[in-house]
Amino acid sequence: xxxxxxxxxxxxxxxxxxxxxxxxxxxxxxxxxxxxxxxxxxxxxxxxxxxxxxxxxxxxxxxxxxxxxxxxxxxxxxxxxxxxxxxxxxxxxxxxxxxxxxxxxxxxxxxxxxxxxxxxxxxxxxxxxxxxxxxxxxxxxxxxxxxxxxxxxxxxxxxxxxxxxxxxxxxxxxxxxxxxxxxxxxxxxxxxxxxxxxxxxxxxxxxxxxxxxxxxxxxxxxxxxxxxxxxxxxxxxxxxxxxxxxxxxxxxxxxxxxxxxxxxxxxxxxxxxxxxxxxxxxxxxxxxxxxxxxxxxxxxxxxxxxxxxxxxxxxxxxxxxxxxxxxxxxxxxxxxxxxxxxxxxxxxxxxxxxxxxxxxxxxxxxxxxxxx
Amino acid sequence: xxxxxxxxxxxxxxxxxxxxxxxxxxxxxxxxxxxxxxxxxxxxxxxxxxxxxxxxxxxxxxxxxxxxxxxxxxxxxxxxxxxxxxxxxxxxxxxxxxxxxxxxxxxxxxxxxxxxxxxxxxxxxxxxxxxxxxxxxxxxxxxxxxxxxxxxxxxxxxxxxxxxxxxxxxxxxxxxxxxxxxxxxxxxxxxxxxxxxxxxxxxxxxxxxxxxxxxxxxxxxxxxxxxxxxxxxxxxxxxxxxxxxxxxxxxxxxxxxxxxxxxxxxxxxxxxxxxxxxxxxxxxxxxxxxxxxxxxxxxxxxxxxxxxxxxxxxxxxxxxxxxxxxxxxxxxxxxxxxxxxxxxxxxxxxxxxxxxxxxxxxxxxxxxxxxx
Numbered sequence: 001x002x003x004x005x006x007x008x009x010x011x012x013x014x015x016x017x018x019x020x021x022x023x024x025x026x027x028x029x030x031x032x033x034x035x036x037x038x039x040x041x042x043x044x045x046x047x048x049x050x051x052x053x054x055x056x057x058x059x060x061x062x063x064x065x066x067x068x069x070x071x072x073x074x075x076x077x078x079x080x081x082x083x084x085x086x087x088x089x090x091x092x093x094x095x096x097x098x099x100x101x102x103x104x105x106x107x108x109x110x111x112x113x114x115x116x117x118x119x120x121x122x123x124x125x126x127x128x129x130x131x132x133x134x135x136x137x138x139x140x141x142x143x144x145x146x147x148x149x150x151x152x153x154x155x156x157x158x159x160x161x162x163x164x165x166x167x168x169x170x171x172x173x174x175x176x177x178x179x180x181x182x183x184x185x186x187x188x189x190x191x192x193x194x195x196x197x198x199x200x201x202x203x204x205x206x207x208x209x210x211x212x213x214x215x216x217x218x219x220x221x222x223x224x225x226x227x228x229x230x231x232x233x234x235x236x237x238x239x240x241x242x243x244x245x246x247x248x249x250x251x252x253x254x255x256x257x258x259x260x261x262x263x264x265x266x267x268x269x270x271x272x273x274x275x276x277x278x279x280x281x282x283x284x285x286x287x288x289x290x291x292x293x294x295x296x297x298x299x300x301x302x303x304x305x306x307x308x309x310x311x312x313x314x315x316x317x318x319x320x321x322x323x324x325x326x327x328x329x330x331x332x333x334x335x336x337x338x339x340x341x342x343x344x345x346x347x348x349x350x351x352x353x354x355x356x357x358x359x360x361x362x363x364x365x366x367x368x369x370x371x372x
Numbered sequence: 373x374x375x376x377x378x379x380x381x382x383x384x385x386x387x388x389x390x391x392x393x394x395x396x397x398x399x400x401x402x403x404x405x406x407x408x409x410x411x412x413x414x415x416x417x418x419x420x421x422x423x424x425x426x427x428x429x430x431x432x433x434x435x436x437x438x439x440x441x442x443x444x445x446x447x448x449x450x451x452x453x454x455x456x457x458x459x460x461x462x463x464x465x466x467x468x469x470x471x472x473x474x475x476x477x478x479x480x481x482x483x484x485x486x487x488x489x490x491x492x493x494x495x496x497x498x499x500x501x502x503x504x505x506x507x508x509x510x511x512x513x514x515x516x517x518x519x520x521x522x523x524x525x526x527x528x529x530x531x532x533x534x535x536x537x538x539x540x541x542x543x544x545x546x547x548x549x550x551x552x553x554x555x556x557x558x559x560x561x562x563x564x565x566x567x568x569x570x571x572x573x574x575x576x577x578x579x580x581x582x583x584x585x586x587x588x589x590x591x592x593x594x595x596x597x598x599x600x601x602x603x604x605x606x607x608x609x610x611x612x613x614x615x616x617x618x619x620x621x622x623x624x625x626x627x628x629x630x631x632x633x634x635x636x637x638x639x640x641x642x643x644x645x646x647x648x649x650x651x652x653x654x655x656x657x658x659x660x661x662x663x664x665x666x667x668x669x670x671x672x673x674x675x676x677x678x679x680x681x682x683x684x685x686x687x688x689x690x691x692x693x694x695x696x697x698x699x700x701x702x703x704x705x706x707x708x709x710x711x712x713x714x715x716x717x718x719x720x721x722x723x724x725x726x727x728x729x730x731x732x733x734x735x736x737x738x739x740x741x742x743x744x
Contacts, residue, residue, distance in 0.1 A: 012708040012719050019720050048427055055420055059446040065476045067439060067451060074431040079439060083481015089713040098481045100706050104437045109455015109470045116706045122716040151716040178714055185715045334472050334488045336384040341461040342550055343557045344494040344523040347384050348391050
């Protein structure tokens with residue numbers, strides 16, 4: 001019997017085992033369904049969320065550590081912590097985004113789960129774009145453009161492919177060696193991306209029905225793409241803007257589009273919307289998915305995806321539910337149920353382990369608790 | 373060789389092993405020294421901290437989950453997450469405060485350490501009170517009063533005993549069964565507490581040179597003690613106030629005292645100082661320990677201890693340094709260094725484990741990284 005305060009650790013191997021059991025496509029499908037249903041039915045009385053906060057710095061190089069909290073009332077608090085260090089891939093062979101999610105039980109406050117969230121973050125970011133793409137892009141197969149061919153591009157393309165046939169992909173990256181390896185990193189049944197430079201991409205934007213921007217553009221180095229030659233009904237998933245000063249689109253494109261923020265207050269600080277006034281925003285992601293917003297198909301739409309803590313909670317919950325079903329994970333006792341909750345030094349006494357074991361086996365534990 | 377992204381888990385057993393090696397008294401002494409030196413030499417350019425934020429709720433019962441972040445620039449981000457659920461001890465035999473601390477490396481953003489912090493929180497709260505008591509209480513042995521005999525009382529008394537001889541202790545608790553077990557929970561060489569009811573405590577306040585208030589008083593149920601019969605030079609460590617509406621002292625006592633906040637902005641929201649105007653505050657904990665504040669010995673002083681995230685960083689760092697020295701803890705791979713940081717699905721491919729192992733053993737890993 002595990003301690004009621006034990007924590008379930010779910011690491012990359014556990015996620016790999018879950019996905020091996022469920023299948024990568026099906027896992028993405030389940031995540032897409034979770035986001036569509038839970039965000040479409042979002043209820044402020046049931047889910048509280050805070051915009052992310054964190055520390056950012058230029059020492060020794062540019063980076064940040066931030067946390068993204070959400071609570072399902074009477075159930076669970078989720079806090080995803082994210083490191084974003086754009087020099088990681090080239091300088092250290094590490095992902096630029098590293099994340100873990102912690103789940104806390106709101107009855108006791110205990111840390112019930114600690115899970116890897118780097119891959120989960122990429123998956124949920126893709127899933128969110130797919131859900132919005134399906135609602136906002138003109139019907140039928142999509143002709144997809146991708147700006148930035150790193151880790152996020154893979155899940156953007158994969159997720160969209162689960163809801164819409166992808167007729168073709170044009171992709172570009174400031175680093176050609178990253179662009180040329182994109183195909184090898186995609187699931188097998190997806191159209192081969194045609195790799196072009198940014199000038200050709202901009203010139204051929206009119207061929208595209210959907211564009212995903214997912215770059216690590218440095219602060220102040222926008223725009224990464226010029227959509228002025230677009231179709232009337234282009235839908236854009238703008239994924240890269242997630243920091244003050246870090247945006248991807250031209251201000252002209254932004255002004256011409258209906259901008260759909262995932263989290264209004266967060267987008268106004270660090271999304272594409274940071275360059276807009278609140279009054280210039282379109283309906284929110286919740287409004288679009290709940291049906292509260294008017295139909296936007298046929299219009300030029302930009303999904304301003306800064307990443308929502310509620311998406312992270314849904315992803316972690318899905319991961320956990322499969323892991324529990326498959327008896328995966330490792331239980332650790334970062335916290336420990338004491339015999340006497342008023343005795344902080346209990347665990348330090350040489351005999352405490354034996355005393356606790358003895359009390360538990362003799363059934364006298366309740367008696368000891370009574371004195372508290 | 374461990375993965376550069378592996379996380380060191382340090383649980384209650386590891387802390388017990390550290391304290392068994394160092395000794396409980398010496399561990400407390402080291403923590404006291406850390407706080408005295410680091411807070412006395414606090415440098416805003418080197419340490420950034422944010423006041424805590426969190427979710428609080430009344431469903432199913434009163435509780436909160438909150439996070440307390442601090443960064444040592446160019447080194448480490450520390451985020452302690454705390455659950456506070458005052459019904460835990462009586463309803464579930466669990467501590468009211470449950471906490472874990474996560475440390476992140478500011479170069480890569482990786483989660484380097486995850487440690488138990490329930491006991492560490494109690495220890496650092498005691499250490500902070502001891503440091504202030506030693507500077508603010510009149511010289512010589514202390515006659516100590518304790519209001520609230522739960523877990524915090526133990527570390528308050530223990531920590532103060534490390535810097536000052538304790539001549540006598542008078543203690544009171546709304547629950548007499550908690551008060552009567554206090555002695556059994558204290559380290560052995562400490563004066564036996566005399567247990568009294570609150571009326572007698574209030575009547576005998578004039579005997580005391582130091583008072584610690586450390587109750588779980590419900591919101592709006594203050595005050596827990598009346599210090600009007602105090603000595604001129606009484607020093608109070610007010611530990612329990614840590615939430616809007618939750619305070620322990622009478623407003624008259626507060627107005628009569630020099631209030632020393634641990635974190636000004638936090639105390640104005642949730643400390644004793646929440647009932648004061650900013651202009652009514654005395655010097656801060658940093659000012660007192662750095663020597664920037666005028667001498668206050670002989671005055672009626674109240675240390676408004678809401679708990680500072682920087683104290684948690686120092687406590688976790690001390691724990692970690694001893695654990696590393698003793699080769700304690702468990703390394704887990706919540707995160708994993710990929711072969712290709714741009715390939716989120718790398719770990720999901722059936723062959724990836726073997727491929728990575730092969731590449732690493734053949735020395736071709738760098739080659740693979742070059743394509744990124």
